[in-house]
Amino acid sequence: MAREMRAxxxxxALEQQIEEWRSYVGRQRAIEAADLAELEDHLxxxxxxxxxxxxxxxxxxxxxxxxxxxxxxxxREFAREHSERLWKQLVMPAREADGRSANADAIVAGALxxxxxxxxxxxxxxxxxxxxxxxxxxVPLLLVSLLTGYFAWxxxxxxxxxxxxxxxxxxxxxxxxxxxxxxxxxTEALAVVHLPIALLPMVGIxxxxxxxxxxxxxxxxxxxxxxxxxxxxxxxxxxGLLVGSVAGIVRAVxxxxxxxxxxxxxxxxxxxxxxxxxxxxxxxxxxxLAPVMxxxxxxxxxxxxxxxxASLLWTxxxxxxxRGVLQGFLxxxxxxxxxxxxxxxxxxxxxxxxxxxxxxxTLVVTALLVDAVVLWAIVARIHEFGFTPNRTAALxxxxxxxxxxxxxxxxxxxxxxxxxxxTRLERWQTQYLTVYAAWxxxxxxxxxxxxxxx
Amino acid sequence: xxMDINKDLIAASSTPIVLAILSEGxxxxxxxxxxxxxxxxxxxxxxxxxLYPVLHRLERLGYVEARWESSETGRRRKYYxxxxxxxxxxxxxxxxxxxxxATLRGLWQAFDASLSSSDTVxxxxxxxxA
Numbered sequence: 001m002a003r004e005m006r007a008x009x010x011x012x013a014l015e016q017q018i019e020e021w022r023s024y025v026g027r028q029r030a031i032e033a034a035d036l037a038e039l040e041d042h043l044x045x046x047x048x049x050x051x052x053x054x055x056x057x058x059x060x061x062x063x064x065x066x067x068x069x070x071x072x073x074x075x076r077e078f079a080r081e082h083s084e085r086l087w088k089q090l091v092m093p094a095r096e097a098d099g100r101s102a103n104a105d106a107i108v109a110g111a112l113x114x115x116x117x118x119x120x121x122x123x124x125x126x127x128x129x130x131x132x133x134x135x136x137x138x139v140p141l142l143l144v145s146l147l148t149g150y151f152a153w154x155x156x157x158x159x160x161x162x163x164x165x166x167x168x169x170x171x172x173x174x175x176x177x178x179x180x181x182x183x184x185x186x187t188e189a190l191a192v193v194h195l196p197i198a199l200l201p202m203v204g205i206x207x208x209x210x211x212x213x214x215x216x217x218x219x220x221x222x223x224x225x226x227x228x229x230x231x232x233x234x235x236x237x238x239x240g241l242l243v244g245s246v247a248g249i250v251r252a253v254x255x256x257x258x259x260x261x262x263x264x265x266x267x268x269x270x271x272x273x274x275x276x277x278x279x280x281x282x283x284x285x286x287x288x289l290a291p292v293m294x295x296x297x298x299x300x301x302x303x304x305x306x307x308x309x310a311s312l313l314w315t316x317x318x319x320x321x322x323r324g325v326l327q328g329f330l331x332x333x334x335x336x337x338x339x340x341x342x343x344x345x346x347x348x349x350x351x352x353x354x355x356x357x358x359x360x361x362t363l364v365v366t367a368l369l370v371d372a373v374v375l376w377a378i379v380a381r382i383h384e385f386g387f388t389p390n391r392t393a394a395l396x397x398x399x400x401x402x403x404x405x406x407x408x409x410x411x412x413x414x415x416x417x418x419x420x421x422x423t424r425l426e427r428w429q430t431q432y433l434t435v436y437a438a439w440x441x442x443x444x445x446x447x448x449x450x451x452x453x454x
Numbered sequence: 455x456x457m458d459i460n461k462d463l464i465a466a467s468s469t470p471i472v473l474a475i476l477s478e479g480x481x482x483x484x485x486x487x488x489x490x491x492x493x494x495x496x497x498x499x500x501x502x503x504x505l506y507p508v509l510h511r512l513e514r515l516g517y518v519e520a521r522w523e524s525s526e527t528g529r530r531r532k533y534y535x536x537x538x539x540x541x542x543x544x545x546x547x548x549x550x551x552x553x554x555x556a557t558l559r560g561l562w563q564a565f566d567a568s569l570s571s572s573d574t575v576x577x578x579x580x581x582x583x584a
Contacts, residue, residue, distance in 0.1 A: 035506065035510075037532075038483065038506060038532050039503060039506065041482075041483075041484075041525075041529055041530070041531050041532070042484050042502060042506075044529065045484045046484065046502065053492075067501070067502045068501075068502045068503040069501035069502060069503035069504055070501075073501075073504075074501075074503040074504065074507075077503075077504055077507040078507050078510075080507070081507040081510050081511050082510070133523075203503065291488075416503075445583050
């Protein structure tokens with residue numbers, strides 16, 4: 001009886017080992033399920049032979065696994081033979097991690113793309129313009145809520161979170177609809193732009209599916225945003241080409257319809273969902289592009305900013321930067337910030353500091369100095385021309401960015417000099433993101449009443 | 455004791471060896487490996503896993519056909535069978551190997567002959583056991 005129980009225990013342990021071996025080998029991209037079954041059958045037969053010749057279960061497993069060969073070499077041979085497996089075809093992947101068929105995702109994403117295109121086109125049918133009135137206020141909110149809904153469905157978010165998110169969106173919609181904006185005023189435009197940004201954490205919470213409170217959850221959301229922007233540009237470019245060609249043909253045929261006017265915005269909205277589906281479908285099959293882009297462009301941007309700073313100091317321009325140039329600088333700083341964010345999300349926290357990190361630090365420090373100059377210029381303009389909603393919003397954003405860049409620079413220099421662990425920078429950066437969302441909320445909620453809805 | 459055989463030699467010989475074994479009858483990976491060990495008296499030991507990319511390549515080239523069957527233990531096992539093209543390829547490989555073998559054999563004989571003749575000339579100078 002005892003011997004039988006022991007044998008059963010040994011069997012269970014062996015099964016466990018084989019299971020671990022299977023998941024380890026199965027992770028190789030070049031080795032598919034059928035090959036894995038073949039290899040496993042071989043392993044089991046080898047183990048049986050060895051056990052028959054006197055080895056214990058554990059020993060037999062070790063010898064058999066070792067005889068199977070070095071996994072890297074094996075992987076290479078399989079890859080050489082089945083090279084098409086390395087070029088994963090993206091459309092309609094066969095397996096889905098959580099068991100739901102990939103088709104359901106594609107259908108839902110496609111439906112949402114169609115709905116979003118419709119939302120953008122409907123105001124036109126009623127003679128409403130997209131850049132004023134009800135459509136202006138609600139269309140961006142609707143689109144963001146659709147995106148949140150997609151992830152809430154996909155990640156099977158629990159009911160309590162659903163209600164919470166819904167409340168946030170309803171509050172935002174009510175707020176912006178019933179605020180007595182002066183038409184065409186700055187606060188109206190600011191509110192419309194900043195409200196979706198303030199609601200981005202909602203998208204993040206839905207995306208991270210309960211892991212929003214963890215650094216890894218937020219980092220995943222950052223990575224998603226990075227990939228989304230790249231795939232969005234790709235999709236929008238191809239889509240724009242398509243619309244342009246169709247419009248050209250329509251006009252050549254003699255019809256006087258301005259297709260672009262309503263197809264382009266509709267396409268731009270639909271592209272968000274198509275790009276989202278692409279990013280989700282590719283998962284880890286394709287290398288993330290955003291970090292690759294940042295790796296290429298970080299040194300170039302660092303050089304650019306150094307040149308910019310040098311020329312600013314040389315010409316002594318500080319307070320006389322004109323409005324257009326100032327806006328250009330702000331955009332540049334935004335891009336640099338995005339680079340920093342995506343680089344942080346892509347870097348292996350255990351890796352030791354290297355040349356790229358030095359380039360990053362240079363970029364952050366020079367961006368910090370440029371930001372200080374921009375801040376100085378904004379303060380000067382406010383001092384001379386007074387507070388307006390736009391200037392105040394820019395001021396606040398810049399101060400927040402300055403703090404971000406300053407502390408990130410300090411931490412990053414610490415990382416490069418081996419005094420600070422990279423995970424600390426990760427945690428700081430992802431937690432600080434909520435400050436941006438909070439500021440966006442302030443601009444959307446507090447500014448209108450504070451500036452008399454002008 | 456297994457010899458350390460040049461990788462290229464193993465790679466070149468794997469196709470004719472596998473095809474020849476399969477021409478004796480249908481088989482599966484593990485059994486093919488056993489047969490190789492048997493035939494070579496233990497001197498040729500292939501890395502277990504490496505056999506399978508070879509089998510897949512032969513399948514892709516059309517020299518063998520594969521099918522899944524239930525083994526005695528009830529597990530599903532992939533069996534391989536040589537095809538018409540496989541037989542033809544085997545014949546061709548045999549011709550090529552025999553040509554190479556004949557060349558080398560002639561050279562080894564000449565080499566042996568020169569060794570024994572050099573022994574009688576320089577026997578006094580050659581060290582013991584050479």
